[in-house]
Amino acid sequence: MIKLTIPERNNNPSVTINPSVAQIKATLDALPLANARQSCVQIHDLVHELNRAPLDLNVRNKIMGMIMPLIEDLINSVRASYLNASLPLADKQGQSSQIIRNLQTELSYGYKIIVQDLLEDQFATSTGSIMLPQAIYNAMSLLSRQLVDSYALYDCEPPHIWLELNQLFLYAEKQQLHDIEMNPLNTKNETIPPTISNIYRRSVLLSLANPYHLMQGEAIKMFKRLIEWAPHCNIIPLGNNNVPEGKLFVDLNMDAPPMYAPNTSSKMRPKEGRLFEIKTVLNVLNNEIRQLATLTKNVVHSNLAKRMERDMYFRWSESWGIRRERMSHRSPVKIPTQVVCSLTLAHHFLSNEKNFNPEEKEIELQGYDSKNPISSSLSLVPEEHTPWKQETSSDHLKTGIDKPRHSIFESSEGESQKDIWVKVFATSAQAIEDLTDVKKVEYDIYDCQIINTNQGGYGLTCPSRTNPPSRSGELLAARNGEYNESWSIGVIRWMKVEDKAINMGVRTISDDALPVAAKAVAGVGTGGEYFRALLAPNLDPEQYPTTLITPAAIYDINSVVMLNLEDRILYAKLTRQLESTTAFSQYQFDLVRPPEKLKTATVNQEERKSTRLFK
Numbered sequence: 129m130i131k132l133t134i135p136e137r138n139n140n141p142s143v144t145i146n147p148s149v150a151q152i153k154a155t156l157d158a159l160p161l162a163n164a165r166q167s168c169v170q171i172h173d174l175v176h177e178l179n180r181a182p183l184d185l186n187v188r189n190k191i192m193g194m195i196m197p198l199i200e201d202l203i204n205s206v207r208a209s210y211l212n213a214s215l216p217l218a219d220k221q222g223q224s225s226q227i228i229r230n231l232q233t234e235l236s237y238g239y240k241i242i243v244q245d246l247l248e249d250q251f252a253t254s255t256g257s258i259m260l261p262q263a264i265y266n267a268m269s270l271l272s273r274q275l276v277d278s279y280a281l282y283d284c285e286p287p288h289i290w291l292e293l294n295q296l297f298l299y300a301e302k303q304q305l306h307d308i309e310m311n312p313l314n315t316k317n318e319t320i321p322p323t324i325s326n327i328y329r330r331s332v333l334l335s336l337a338n339p340y341h342l343m344q345g346e347a348i349k350m351f352k353r354l355i356e357w358a359p360h361c362n363i364i365p366l367g368n369n370n371v372p373e374g375k376l377f378v379d380l381n382m383d384a385p386p387m388y389a390p391n392t393s394s395k396m397r398p399k400e401g402r403l404f405e406i407k408t409v410l411n412v413l414n415n416e417i418r419q420l421a422t423l424t425k426n427v428v429h430s431n432l433a434k435r436m437e438r439d440m441y442f443r444w445s446e447s448w449g450i451r452r453e454r455m456s457h458r459s460p461v462k463i464p465t466q467v468v469c470s471l472t473l474a475h476h477f478l479s480n481e482k483n484f485n486p487e488e489k490e491i492e493l494q495g496y497d498s499k500n501p502i503s504s505s506l507s508l509v510p511e512e513h514t515p516w517k518q519e520t521s522s523d524h525l526k527t528g529i530d531k532p533r534h535s536i537f538e539s540s541e542g543e544s545q546k547d548i549w550v551k552v553f554a555t556s557a558q559a560i561e562d563l564t565d566v567k568k569v570e571y572d573i574y575d576c577q578i579i580n581t582n583q584g585g586y587g588l589t590c591p592s593r594t595n596p597p598s599r600s601g602e603l604l605a606a607r608n609g610e611y612n613e614s615w616s617i618g619v620i621r622w623m624k625v626e627d628k629a630i631n632m633g634v635r636t637i638s639d640d641a642l643p644v645a646a647k648a649v650a651g652v653g654t655g656g657e658y659f660r661a662l663l664a665p666n667l668d669p670e671q672y673p674t675t676l677i678t679p680a681a682i683y684d685i686n687s688v689v690m691l692n693l694e695d696r697i698l699y700a701k702l703t704r705q706l707e708s709t710t711a712f713s714q715y716q717f718d719l720v721r722p723p724e725k726l727k728t729a730t731v732n733q734e735e736r737k738s739t740r741l742f743k
Contacts, residue, residue: 164205239267279339291383366401439708475604475660488647601709651687
């Protein structure tokens with residue numbers, strides 16, 4: 129018998145309800161659908177009561193069938209208010225999140241009750257034989273949505289959810305129900321064909337993608353794309369064989385998600401083992417990456433959204449690769465630590481909280497070498513305004529660049545990129561005001577604690593009252609001890625919310641960094657303004673190899689970027705992308721001649737100031 133978690137039903141007729149289908153229809157028709165949040169609360173209260181009453185099986189099934197068509201749009205409307213918000217969620221966002229979780233839990237109870245009643249009553253009628261696989265399909269679909277919502281908010285998986293998914297699939301497989309085409313709850317959001325197997329494949333692939341390592345919002349995006357990709361995953365019975373090393377497998381009798389078999393797999397022999405072959409899924413994904421790479425290659429004004437989508441798919445491809453076993457042991461420690469999250473804040477504190485005025489520095493540097501100006505193409509004032517050379521720097525700033533930094537990047541799909549730029553890429557109060565309603569960046573430092581370390585990074589925990597607004601994939605700057613040490617730079621590799629505290633895994637990028645200003649002068653990103661950037665580690669790029677950290681996807685391979693180091697200006701051609709998240713990109717680069725010299729030089733004559741130390 130399948131073990132399903134369902135609420136206890138009160139069989140005392142004096143305290144239970146047994147409504148007619150007409151009564152429920154009238155209640156649903158009266159819902160305030162314009163107020164999605166309130167409608168979800170009312171549906172939850174209705175289903176909560178029905179799930180604890182001993183309803184007739186057919187009546188329960190009809191009621192659930194009436195409720196489900198209303199759910200999708202209402203839930204999506206409420207979820208939109210919190211899915212892309214920084215963690216921890218604000219109070220109202222947290223309340224909305226809990227409303228949706230409670231509603232999805234009760235809806236899954238409804239179909240699990242139907243499944244259990246059918247199994248216990250051993251329905252032998254033709255109606256029962258049709259109702260059972262559809263109820264299993266609906267229950268698994270709702271369980272999978274609970275799963276993706278937990279991953280999207282970096283929360284723990286609901287208790288026993290994998291035991292229920294595994295056992296429902298196992299039962300359907302043994303009864304030969306798993307590949308029967310069903311009626312989907314929502315045709316736009318279910319796999320094609322809509323089968324029990326594909327619902328299970330979709331949940332498995334999401335789980336195997338290291339969901340707590342995904343960038344914010346990517347669990348939802350991946351779940352959507354798996355509508356097309358999940359059917360390409362092959363499920364292979366393991367029989368009585370041992371689990372091969374490095375293979376993806378699951379034991380359908382266990383309350384555990386699918387996993388990669390470790391080196392000790394020779395001792396593992398699950399009772400109901402299944403292997404997952406995802407080679408075809410990876411081929412489909414890699415084909416998407418190639419198509420997007422072709423679209424963005426050598427295109428100066430390639431679409432920002434397409435470049436970010438390409439980088440996202442590349443991260444997914446890596447996440448489905450074979451897991452490397454941890455090479456260094458985590459050592460428990462307790463180190464008080466101050467942290468700031470975002471490239472903007474890291475740059476601000478690394479530069480000793482100075483104002484970011486790269487245009488003024490550029491004018492000063494141009495003035496120092498008037499015989500050899502940097503480039504007419506880079507002038508901050510139109511070329512025909514020749515008297516500018518006799519003016520002071522303050523005059524230039526007042527007349528030529530009173531609002532120097534302003535960029536709006538349009539998505540081809542019409543999706544707003546505001547969440548990407550707010551408090552991350554905006555480099556002036558004017559840019560922030562134009563992009564959002566926020567008037568200023570909050571330059572806050574948060575007190576957290578390092579709880580373990582290894583060779584690659586450290587584990588960080590932040591109490592519920594002092595959680596920094598953070599995202600997976602965000603750049604993080606930290607300083608330890610008495611807070612008089614230099615700031616180290618890292619990336620939040622994973623996040624998990626436990627008891628309202630946020631635990632993070634941070635991969636260290638460098639022990640220090642040099643704040644600089646960057647502006648593209650050739651290739652992707654040309655025409656944009658100065659952005660905050662970091663050289664990590666803090667080394668002189670004319671003497672030693674270092675890397676450049678910039679806002680995500682505004683540049684690309686082969687872009688030539690002008691680096692304003694305040695005491696000099698250098699030109700860097702980006703040669704290789706080392707890291708790409710939704711918050712920043714990290715590149716290796718070669719120093720090159722100024723652009724006007726590059727135009728007149730042949731490829732063979734081009735001289736590099738660096739010696740290709742990365743090659």
